[in-house]
Amino acid sequence: MNSPVSSPALPTYADVVAAHERIAPFVHRTPVLTSAYLDALTGASLFFKCENFQKAGAFKARGASNAVFGLSAEQAGKGVATHSSGNHGLSLSYAAGRRGIPCTVVMPRTAPQAKKDAVKGYGGRVVECEASTSSREAVFAEVVAETGAEFVHPYNDPRVIAGQGTCSRELVEQVEGLDAVIAPIGGGGMVSGTCLTLSPIAPGIRIYAGEPEQADDAARSFRAGHIIADDSPETVADGLKVPLKELTWHFVKNHVTDILTAGEDEIVAAMQLVWKRMKIVIEPSSAVPLAAILRNPDIFRGKRVGVIVTGGNVDLERLPWGRS
Amino acid sequence: MNSPVSSPALPTYADVVAAHERIAPFVHRTPVLTSAYLDALTGASLFFKCENFQKAGAFKARGASNAVFGLSAEQAGKGVATHSSGNHGLSLSYAAGRRGIPCTVVMPRTAPQAKKDAVKGYGGRVVECEASTSSREAVFAEVVAETGAEFVHPYNDPRVIAGQGTCSRELVEQVEGLDAVIAPIGGGGMVSGTCLTLSPIAPGIRIYAGEPEQADDAARSFRAGHIIADDSPETVADGLKVPLKELTWHFVKNHVTDILTAGEDEIVAAMQLVWKRMKIVIEPSSAVPLAAILRNPDIFRGKRVGVIVTGGNVDLERLPWGRS
16 A cells, blocks of 8 residues: 555544554653733633644644554555655654654755755655656655655545544643634644544534635635635645645534634734744744634634644744844 | 842742742743753753743743732832843833832833833833933932832842742752753842752752853852953843842852853854754743853763753844844
């Protein structure tokens, strides 16, 4: 099974429980932080689940670790591969490094050197392709043919979704009486994991997704009732440009209460607010939920709201606000 | 007693215990964070006591709260005053706001508007002076004469030192078996509080101070055996420019193992390393201890080291590294 799974099976909550046990030695049980200032500002009680403190700097370490440590010894020997210039590539390299197996990440030649170095820093191999989808697919097929590596998709993979579901499992253990949880949505891996976990164990918690207005394919899909993919969206929340796929669409369609959007300036302002008031480094994608809460105060006022801070990998030398 | 205390009495450890009980409702018991990456880099086990998450963004909230909440009702009615354009002014305003008493902070006309706004945001009053010491003293004397406010010095005050001592008291409760603690040194309030607490309850823990090479008055004082004040030092660690005073000199002289310095580039690199790897926002002063550890690896290798992260108040639009 080296090629992308065409009709992957839906994961179950039992898969989340198994994933949690499997990955516990390799990922952090991240803390939940609060901010009196942001509570006063929103009129809600916000509980920030800090996956920016996660291994490799993002929640993606959960799903990647679940995929890697669930492999048979035989498959593990051939390694894993993915195409991602973002947190998933980094996280897969991290997880493979911990298991001591090969990992290949196909990345565009044009990706920042720092991202390539980060993958290599965890022991992964970077294979460059051109920026086009056709080049990426051709190069990736070559890698898999040569190595026999297992493809781990960034989100349309039941192992990955089950791994991401461990985050909300911790959150409901850490915070009692949540009324809602909100997470950013790109491909929908984190939101799907959240649905997978909460719908059986805490069905009263409403699940919201936050999405950049300029990459609102999930919100439009949600309203249309079928997957709509954006054509090359541009947003500061660069982790959220990818479209939903069949597995994640299943969870979004069936379990999400609403998808709320935020504008670019709102995302940057929310990001800066978190840095300034909470003293934590979060990436732009992670600021989208707070931006959505600030835009929709009536939905959240008086509620206890879990906010998934998905990651903290940001280029400190290219922050999305100007120098004064 | 409205004028600066000329011969203040030394605080005792009992004062720290009393301070801890007094300020507990108004300050955070801040978390201790670790970093596998920084441990591997230094060969030590580093335990970061995160006062950047403290109320008002810095440990100064501890000492200021102790001073404010220890006032008699009569004195409290007249309020408090200080001269500080940094974290102490902000923290005193915070504490006074929590008690509901007046607070006046004398600040140079040239101080950043953001700092003035922050003091006002907590309910404090800003009175401007010229940048010279003579203007500051004259304006401050006027404020005290008019209001009868109690002067709370940023560090040469036994109430303030006892308050800062609560930080290390928490640290030794949170982390077992520490070999050393290192904190930045400017006026010496945090280092003195650390000495005040550790010397009676954990005398085996060595106490180090980290200081910018370009503002190394404490290191030179330590070697000379008497207080030496710098003449207008310039450093990125702008919280550490002030000189030792008699009370803090007492603790430094008697209880500190060594004062280690770090260069400007090393401080900025350490700051960036913490932001990047730990995903927390720390101010330049707070990076000095890590910079000193990286410069002196042999002292700390194999040791369990508490690192006091003193604050996280930094102008996000004027970070001390360039855009690439």
